[in-house]
Amino acid sequence: MNSYLLLGVFLIGVATCAELLTLPQNCINDFNMCIFKVHNKLRSLHFSPDLIVDSELQKKAIAYSQKMGVDDIFAHSTGLAALKMGENLAMSFNSQGYDMKSCGGLGKYFAEKWYEEIKNYNFNTHSSNGGVIGHFTQLVWRSSSKIGCGLAITKDKKAYITCNYSPNGNIRGRYNTNVFPNVTKYDKGEYNCEDTTDSFF
Secondary structure (H helix, E strand, O other), X not given: OOEEEEOOOOEOOOOOXXXXXOOOHHHHHHHHHHHHHHHHHHHHOOOXXXXXXXXXXXXXXXXXXXXXXXXXXXXXXXXXXXXXXXXXXXXXXXXXXXXXXXXXHHHHHHHHHHHHHHHHEEOOOOEEOOOOOHHHHHHHOOOOOEEEEEEEEEOOOEEEEEEEEXXXXXXXXXXXXXXXXXXXXXXXXXXXXXXXXXXXX
């Protein structure tokens, strides 16, 4: 399978006006449930309270994922500072396309990929050991309380994900009060985000 994943790498492509797939409602629901639940599961390991879904943040996230897909671009939206909104982005390509019955797995996968940046974070100095940390720190940022995510998939087999957060994280000088060490390690193989009996949804 020919695939690739980009997380926060700011690439601007040639505008080709790609066509979007119409996502079934069950795909949208499963994606939202899993990316939301995995966020809160991971935040709980760092003493951060659960996020709640905000409809306005979600509308912005869906619109921006669709814009990236149609315009064939991958770059942060503008005006984030003025809106006091944080933003995590991801894009992937799968030569075999995406299973519309497994959209929950997409949400889980991207949240976990952002969290993998924990390996680059130094909890003693509250800074990077040399790698990217911004997706991880925004994900677990204690003062962020709201989230809204959006998924878009194009007919040329690219998936675009946006998650918006409010208030925004990654504020200089505040990492030590918002990013705490994890109490236990996260085992992504053991967590089933589609289990509706847990306490994160």
